Amino acid sequence: MKLRIGVAVATMLAAGNALAAGTTLNVGMASADAGKLDPHVATTTPDKGLLYWMFNGLVRIKPGEASPEFIEPDLAKSWTSSDDGLTWTFELRDDVECHGDYGKLDAEDVVFSLKRAMNPDISSFAKDYSAFESVEATGPSEVTIKLSENVPSLLGLLVPYHGGNIVCKDAVEALGETYQREPVGTGPFMFAEYQPQQYVKLVANPEYFRGEPKIKEIYYRYIPSDASRDLAFQAGEIDMIYGKQEQSWVKRISEVPGTKVVVMRPGEMSVLHLNMSAPPLDNILVRKAFAHAISRDAMVQFKGPDVTLAAISPVPEGHLGYTADVPTYDYDVDKAKELLAEAGYPDGVTIKAIHTTLPGMLTTMEAVQALLREANINMEIETVEHATFHEQIRKDMSQVVHYAAARFPVADVYLTQFFHSDSIVGTDTAITNFSHCAVADDEIVEARTETDQDKQLELWATAQKKIMEEVCAVPVVQSMQLWAWKDTLDLGVEVNGSLNLSPPVTEQASFSE
Amino acid sequence: MTAFILKRLGFAVVTLFAVLTIVFFIVRVLPGDPAMAILGDQASEAALSALRVRLGLDVPLYQQYFEFLGGVLVGDWGVSMVSGRPVIDEILKVLPATLELTIASLILGAVVGIPVGVWSAVRRNKLPDYVARIASLLGLSFPAFVSAVLLLMFFSIQLRWFPVISSSQGGGLGEHLRNLALPAINLGLIMAAYITRVARSAMLEVLNQDYVRTARAKGLAFAIIVRRHCLRNAMIPVVTVVGLYLGILIGNSVLTEIVFNRPGLGKLIVGALNQRDYTMLQGMMVIYTLIVVLVNLLTDLTYGLIDPRIKYS
Numbered sequence: 001m002k003l004r005i006g007v008a009v010a011t012m013l014a015a016g017n018a019l020a021a022g023t024t025l026n027v028g029m030a031s032a033d034a035g036k037l038d039p040h041v042a043t044t045t046p047d048k049g050l051l052y053w054m055f056n057g058l059v060r061i062k063p064g065e066a067s068p069e070f071i072e073p074d075l076a077k078s079w080t081s082s083d084d085g086l087t088w089t090f091e092l093r094d095d096v097e098c099h100g101d102y103g104k105l106d107a108e109d110v111v112f113s114l115k116r117a118m119n120p121d122i123s124s125f126a127k128d129y130s131a132f133e134s135v136e137a138t139g140p141s142e143v144t145i146k147l148s149e150n151v152p153s154l155l156g157l158l159v160p161y162h163g164g165n166i167v168c169k170d171a172v173e174a175l176g177e178t179y180q181r182e183p184v185g186t187g188p189f190m191f192a193e194y195q196p197q198q199y200v201k202l203v204a205n206p207e208y209f210r211g212e213p214k215i216k217e218i219y220y221r222y223i224p225s226d227a228s229r230d231l232a233f234q235a236g237e238i239d240m241i242y243g244k245q246e247q248s249w250v251k252r253i254s255e256v257p258g259t260k261v262v263v264m265r266p267g268e269m270s271v272l273h274l275n276m277s278a279p280p281l282d283n284i285l286v287r288k289a290f291a292h293a294i295s296r297d298a299m300v301q302f303k304g305p306d307v308t309l310a311a312i313s314p315v316p317e318g319h320l321g322y323t324a325d326v327p328t329y330d331y332d333v334d335k336a337k338e339l340l341a342e343a344g345y346p347d348g349v350t351i352k353a354i355h356t357t358l359p360g361m362l363t364t365m366e367a368v369q370a371l372l373r374e375a376n377i378n379m380e381i382e383t384v385e386h387a388t389f390h391e392q393i394r395k396d397m398s399q400v401v402h403y404a405a406a407r408f409p410v411a412d413v414y415l416t417q418f419f420h421s422d423s424i425v426g427t428d429t430a431i432t433n434f435s436h437c438a439v440a441d442d443e444i445v446e447a448r449t450e451t452d453q454d455k456q457l458e459l460w461a462t463a464q465k466k467i468m469e470e471v472c473a474v475p476v477v478q479s480m481q482l483w484a485w486k487d488t489l490d491l492g493v494e495v496n497g498s499l500n501l502s503p504p505v506t507e508q509a510s511f512s513e
Numbered sequence: 514m515t516a517f518i519l520k521r522l523g524f525a526v527v528t529l530f531a532v533l534t535i536v537f538f539i540v541r542v543l544p545g546d547p548a549m550a551i552l553g554d555q556a557s558e559a560a561l562s563a564l565r566v567r568l569g570l571d572v573p574l575y576q577q578y579f580e581f582l583g584g585v586l587v588g589d590w591g592v593s594m595v596s597g598r599p600v601i602d603e604i605l606k607v608l609p610a611t612l613e614l615t616i617a618s619l620i621l622g623a624v625v626g627i628p629v630g631v632w633s634a635v636r637r638n639k640l641p642d643y644v645a646r647i648a649s650l651l652g653l654s655f656p657a658f659v660s661a662v663l664l665l666m667f668f669s670i671q672l673r674w675f676p677v678i679s680s681s682q683g684g685g686l687g688e689h690l691r692n693l694a695l696p697a698i699n700l701g702l703i704m705a706a707y708i709t710r711v712a713r714s715a716m717l718e719v720l721n722q723d724y725v726r727t728a729r730a731k732g733l734a735f736a737i738i739v740r741r742h743c744l745r746n747a748m749i750p751v752v753t754v755v756g757l758y759l760g761i762l763i764g765n766s767v768l769t770e771i772v773f774n775r776p777g778l779g780k781l782i783v784g785a786l787n788q789r790d791y792t793m794l795q796g797m798m799v800i801y802t803l804i805v806v807l808v809n810l811l812t813d814l815t816y817g818l819i820d821p822r823i824k825y826s
Contacts, residue, residue, distance in 0.1 A: 032771070032784045036551070036597055043553025120560055121567070124552045127560065180597045196606045197776035221678065224780075225771045231665050232677040232774070387545030387789050390554065405554070417555060430558040 022511055023216040025489070028238040032224040033197045038180040039165035040116055040123040048161075049242075049502030050200060050220050054099075055167075055185035057160035058090050058110065058143070063504035066265045066497025067409055068156045068320055075105065075166055075186065076143075076158075085150050085451050092141040097207040098168035099190040107137035109169045114145070116172070117163030125163035150449040152412040152456070153320065160187070161408070161499045188213045188507045197222060214510035233259075239489055239511075240503070243482030245360055247304020253484045260487045263307060265497030266406045267478030269316045270364055273401040273418070273434035274473060281351070281399055285343035287471035290351075291329035292336040293375035294368060299477050302367045307482060311475030313464045314414060321411025321447075321460035326468040336375035348376025354398035355381050356389035360479075365402045368476065393434060394425045401434035404479070406501065411460040415444045419467050437472030440464075488512045514817075518810065525806040529799065533585065536798040537578055540791050547594045550788035568594055581795060590799070591792040593785075600796035603781065608800070611777040614769070615762050617697035619755065622704025627751065629705070630712025634720060635739060645709055652706025661699045661772035668695060679773040696773040700766060704758060711754045715747040722746075748819050756812030760805040 031046035039051045060074035061067070076090035096105040114135045120126035133148040151157065158164045171184035182191050188210070189202035199221045204213040223229040226244050233241040234256050243249050243261070245268070254261050274281045274290060281287055296310040315322045340349060355365050362383065369379045379400065384392060393401045407413045416431075417423055421438035423431035440463035447459035467473065481501050485491075492508025548564040549556065556564075565571050569580070584591055590600040633645035669677045679692045719725065720743060728738045767779025778797065785793035817823045 032780050033596075035595060041551070043551075043555070120563055124556060124560070127557055177597060195776070196603060197770075197780050198774075221774070223678065223774050225774070227662050228665065228677060228772050228774055231662075231670060235669055235673070235677045237676060237678050384544075385787070387550065387787060388543070390549055391544040391546055407555070428558055431555065 023214070025215050025218045025240065025505065025509070026238040027218060027220050028223045028229040028232055028241045029220060030224060030226065030229065030242045030244075031222045033222050034194060034200055036180045037183045037191070037194075037200070039160075039167065039183065039185070040125065040163055041180065043124050045501050046222070046242075048500045050202075051165065051183065051185075052160065052498070052500035052502050053189045053202060053218065053505050054183060054187040054191065055160045055165040056096070056187050057164040057166060058092075058158040059155050060159050061499055062493075063506055063508075064491075064493035064495045064497070066499050067318060068153050068159075071155050071159065074160065075110070081154075085154075086147045088145045088147075088154060089138065090143045090145070092143065093209060094141055095209045096186050097205075097209070098171060098186055099184045099205055100171070102168045102171045102174075102184055105166070105168060105186055106140055107143050110143045110166055111135050111137045112169040112172070113166045114143075114163070116167065117165075123163055128157055128163055150451055152448055153408075153410050156408060156410055159499065189218055189505070192217075208507055211507050213507040215505065218505065233484065240483065240485035240505075242502075243484055245303075245307060245479045245482055247307050250304070250306055250482060256484075258487050259484050260489075261482070261484045262495050262503065264481040264483065264495060264501075264503070265318055266409050266499070266501075267309060267316055267318075267480045268404045268406045269311055269414070269478050270361075270402065270404045270476040271311070271314060271418070272368065272474040272476060273403060274471065275396065275399045275401070275435060276470075276472060277396070277436040278399065280343070280345065280349050283343045284471060285339045286345065286349060288329060289336040289339035289343070289375060290372070290377060291471050291474045292332045292339065293372050293377055294329075294474055294476065295331035295371055296476065297331070298371065299364070299367060303364065303477055303479060307480050309478040309480070311478050314419065314467050314473055314475055315411045315460070315464055316409070316414070316478050319409040319411055319414070321457055323457075323461040323464055325461060326464050328468070329471070329474075333375045336377070340376060345376075348378060350378040350380060351399045353379055353381050353400040353402070354389060354392050355383050355402060356386045357383045358386055361402060361404055364404075364476065368402070394430065396426055396434075398434075403432065403434065405432075406481075408499070411464070412444070412448055415440065415460065415463050415467075416448075419463070419472060420444050435472040437467060437470065439470045439472065440466040486511075518814075521806075521810050521813070525803075525810075528806060529802050532798055532802045533582070533795065534578075536795060537581060538574070540789070540794050541574065541577075543789070545789040547789040547791060550595055550790070585795075585799065590796040593790055593793045595785075595788045595790045595793070600792050603793065604778070604796055604800055607776040607778060607781055610775055611763060611766065611770075611779070613693065614696055614700065614766060614775065614777065615759065617693055618700035618704050618762060618766075619759060621697055621701025622708050623755065625701070625705035626708025627712050630709040630751075631716050631739065631744065631747070633709065633713045634716035635735075637717065642713075645713070649706040649709040652702050653710075655703075656768075657699060657703060658768040658772050660702070661696075661769055664695050664699055665772070677774070679775045692775075696769050696775055699769050699773070700762065704755075704762065707754060707758055708751060712747065712751050715750040716743060719743045719747045745819055749816060752812055752815050752819065756808055756815075759808045763801070763804055 029046045035044050035047045036042050039055050042048055042051055056074045058074060058076040059071050062070040062072050075092055075096055077093050079088060079090045081088045092107060098105055117123045118126055118129040118132055131147045131149050131151045133146045136144050138144045168184050172179050188205055188208045190205045192203045193201040199219045202218040204216045206212050229241055232238045250261055253259055274287050276282055300308050300310050309317060312324050313322060313326045355362060365381060369381060372379050418432055419437045419440060421441050422429045423433035424436050425434055443459045443463035447456050450456040483503050488511050490510055490512055491503060493504060495503050498504060548561045552560055552564055592599050593603055629645050633642045636642045665677055668675045675691055675695050679696055725738060728742055766777060767783055770777040770779045782797045
């Protein structure tokens, strides 16, 4: 009898799952809850991933790609720029509707949106737009942007990512604070419902200018436990799952029948920043010894060859401005020991590192620790919880900072944030320069405003060479973004990457059954 | 009785004030920056400073403290620094889920734990006693997240009886109970293990009392002695443990909430702590303190129901 009840329940569940497929997409995201859902404020991967399906920019990176070389029109159907690159005029589409009853999108909305992204009192990304001198509606469907100086990728600032997401003025003004919880955009999917710690529900935007999406509902479920997320996927309760950046995860989830695993760019770059402002790492011989003691091949094997790439330059491979033509330090323990002896540390050296308890990052650091030990470099790791880690590394309390980050794929972003002297931690303009590196300031600044692209690439390459010559940091690996979904789900595009780190679920996505 | 309750409520106000004061200062002493949690790690120092001003973190600590206390007194718990949503709304949205899970676990724990504990005591040093003792030891020593994953693998993946995501929306009462079943079993069995041990030892003590020996000597059936004369007297330690454990359970249900993906206070407080969401943490502490105080008061009042000799003064 009990068995029969069990079979009946299982059959009902299976039927329910089958019915749920078709037009409802269930997504499992590794997060306990939603944060702020205002695209000009949201900074976390889970929030940005969701907003990607709800908003447009003036231009966009072709769905499925992550590099600015794939930029194509989005809300703007065309654009022109002045010869000096300081004035840009965009002609908008006239068939774009804001979600809900907020009417047609026009130039006023775009101006309002970009000014909002530039406003440091509202936007988390205002600094990115500091070169914007003015944004004006020069016609009902025309927007003109004037720059005070050239920027490395103006169009890159206008894709639906961070401040480039275009919001609807009337909605923002009408909703006030509520906008942070109930965002209104122009994208293929609209906000419908939020259940705390459970899900955000999106519904198809029937007025979407590229056509009504075939998927009618998306449940973006917050499932913080990796094990539960995997089990829910295995049980068929979710169709698309955010992966764990581990080779073992890829292997395990691939074994679930009917699963497609996707490895996407941009990679999260793991870099060891060496604090050059204090002994013993103020000595370049010690830094070189440190670099020679780390085997990138071993690290790639450790993290998984299918999900990581060896990092060569401080800028990730595939980013605009990346070069592999930089000084490299081959894995050579004897050489490392020689360099240490030459630096006055024949018996080895002890270095203190503060590190987060986040498991993915900590295992990387522990593997580095084991490699360094072979070369008589004793790295003492003090683990602290994540928020404390962020505070303490910004107070110069760690001689080695292991930092993993995915950024907008233009060399300027990495070089400025991690290696320009303005970004040195502890200063008023600090961002994330933990090494106190200041050897490539001129090249970084000059490249930022250089209009000749060849020259710009050359300057970025020089900056990378200088940083590596000084061993300000040791790039280790690049961990790719991992997702999996049912093979019955067709996103309509080949997925190689996504700037917002979530797969492109657009009007083209559909289930094949 | 009324005087007793009022006195206890008076103590509760003092306790609440002390807890809030301690929490207010401790969370601010901890390293970590709510501004960075909001703006992300790419934010410049200038942007972080500007946000700290907007969040009111730039004013002297004592001023922040009095503003916070003033708010609590008039029922204004502020808004979450991270999500921007009102603290009280955030808490009230997930509180029912936590209470539901706690009560379901309590019922399950009592229904299983009390009879097994009594049975184990009555059959002392016999096979049922050994089985109950080993089972309760396993229940106590098994980490909640491990048992949760095992339950999911068996009942949700193999048998497909229950969903993995317990917070599934929609459905009627049946669906709701199906969502609740596994998390409640997971926590309830741990509670049952506690109750079994306490009920067993309390029962053993009562069984050795003179009045029990007298009852047996006069020829009363053993089952009647246990039911009429022993059970009630053995329940006071059980109620004490349940009361204490209930407070702990509400706080410790976080692992169960995470693995079964249920909303709840545990997940809320962990998120707030990770992100240094001061206002949310303060609001959570008010709720936790109130719950613990209330549970303790109910525990004390239950003593009088079990043993009429207990007087409240």
